[in-house]
Structures are given as structure tokens and as C-alpha cells.
Amino acid sequence: MKRLMIIGRPAVGKTLFLINFAAHMGQKTLRLVIERPDHRVESVVLAPEEARARLVGRTGHFTRSVQSLVLDLRKGKARVQVELEDTPGLDLGIHPDAEVRKGMAQTIRKMRAADLVIHIVDALQLAASPDAGSPSIDMEIAHFALTRGGYIILVNKMDIPGAQAGLEKARALFPGQLMVGISALTGLNFRQVARVVGRYA
Numbered sequence: 001m002k003r004l005m006i007i008g009r010p011a012v013g014k015t016l017f018l019i020n021f022a023a024h025m026g027q028k029t030l031r032l033v034i035e036r037p038d039h040r041v042e043s044v045v046l047a048p049e050e051a052r053a054r055l056v057g058r059t060g061h062f063t064r065s066v067q068s069l070v071l072d073l074r075k076g077k078a079r080v081q082v083e084l085e086d087t088p089g090l091d092l093g094i095h096p097d098a099e100v101r102k103g104m105a106q107t108i109r110k111m112r113a114a115d116l117v118i119h120i121v122d123a124l125q126l127a128a129s130p131d132a133g134s135p136s137i138d139m140e141i142a143h144f145a146l147t148r149g150g151y152i153i154l155v156n157k158m159d160i161p162g163a164q165a166g167l168e169k170a171r172a173l174f175p176g177q178l179m180v181g182i183s184a185l186t187g188l189n190f191r192q193v194a195r196v197v198g199r200y201a
């Protein structure tokens with residue numbers, strides 16, 4: 001099964017995207033497999049609204065481990081399944097919490113072999129950053145992701161006023177890169193993302 005991996009900084013909307021995109025693709029209940037950094041695996045079945053209440057956080061590092069679900073897609077006349085993985089946020093520097101550090105290491109390890117890296121950035125964070133050219137974890141992710149397989153950037157939170165400037169900054173920072181402005185909250189442009197996902201299924 002192909003492996004699609006959602007990565008990005010903390011609180012950019014990775015988990016909300018996982019839940020709402022799975023719902024958009026027709027999943028009424030989400031069967032989530034949670035891989036703890038110590039390799040324990042748990043499985044939970046949640047309705048999308050429960051998943052949002054339990055798994056989406058306002059502050060950084062709410063997601064402590066890789067959690068995944070299987071998406072059922074139509075490819076031509078056939079149906080195919082892909083694994084969509086949500087990950088803990090990646091940060092520059094060494095996080096004081098050992099569990100968070102392990103989760104980040106796990107993310108980087110798994111990223112090498114992913115069939116598609118779905119890199120989410122926050123349009124408002126980008127719009128607000130004083131220097132669009134400064135090196136950041138997002139540039140590091142982009143450099144690394146490009147050395148391997150498929151790669152797309154989703155510029156998220158486009159439902160919030162001021163986000164357009166962030167999308168423009170993203171286009172300037174990552175020229176020529178496959179990129180879609182989305183809202184994980186409202187589902188804006190999910191159909192476009194679904195087409196890209198279908199190419200890697």
C-alpha cells in the first residue's frame with residue numbers, strides 16, 4: 001500500500017486536515033492506528049466530530065506520535081487504498097520533552113520512504129514572518145522532501161482574512177513547487193488535493 005505522509009510545523013493544521021480530508025473522501029468513521037514512539041500500536045474508531053474534539057489542538061505538539069488511517073480511493077474504474085499518516089510537528093532545535101523528540105525522529109525516519117510527502121504550512125504564519133528568505137524548518141523539509149519521491153505543499157488556513165499574502169509568499173519561497181491553498185477547516189480545494197493524491201495511489 002502506498003504511504004502518504006503529512007508533515008509540517010506544530011499547529012499548522014495537519015491533524016485537522018487528516019480528519020476532514022478523510023471525511024471528504026467519504027469516511028463516516030475514522031479507523032485510526034496510533035504508533036507510539038515506543039512502538040506500541042493502538043487502534044481507535046472515531047466519528048470525525050469526536051476525532052476533531054480529541055485530536056486537534058490549539059497549542060503546538062498536541063499530536064505525540066504518528067497516527068494513520070486508510071483511505072479508499074477511486075482510480076479509474078478500480079478502487080485502491082492508501083495509507084495517510086499524520087505526524088507530530090517538526091521544529092528546529094531540541095525539544096525538552098523526550099516523547100516529542102522521539103516523535104520527531106520517527107517522523108524524519110519515515111519520511112524517507114513515503115510515496116508522497118504532504119507538507120502543510122500556515123498561511124498566516126508565513127504572512128506574518130518578517131523575512132520570507134530566512135532559513136526555516138519549512139525550507140529544510142522542502143530540501144529533504146525534494147530529494148526523494150512525490151512532494152506537495154498545502155498552504156493552509158486560507159479561510160482566514162490575510163491568508164492570501166501568505167500564499168503569495170509561499171509561491172515566492174518555493175518557486176515552481178506543486179502547491180495548493182487550502183482550508184483544513186472548510187475543505188477549500190480538497191478536490192484539487194484529492195486529484196494529486198490519486199496520482200500517487
Ligand SMILES: Nc1nc2c(ncn2[C@@H]2O[C@H](COP(=O)(O)OP(=O)(O)O)[C@@H](O)[C@H]2O)c(=O)[nH]1
Binds near residue numbers: 055
Ligand atoms: N481557521 C482555521 N483554523 C485551522 C485550520 N486548520 C487548523 N486550524 C486550527 O489550528 C489549530 C491547530 O490544528 P491542528 O490540526 O491540531 O494542527 P497540527 O499541530 O498541525 O496537527 C487548531 O486550533 C485548529 O482548529 C484552517 O484551515 N482554518
Ligand SMILES: [Mg+2]
Binds near residue numbers: 014016055062088
Ligand atoms: Mg496534530
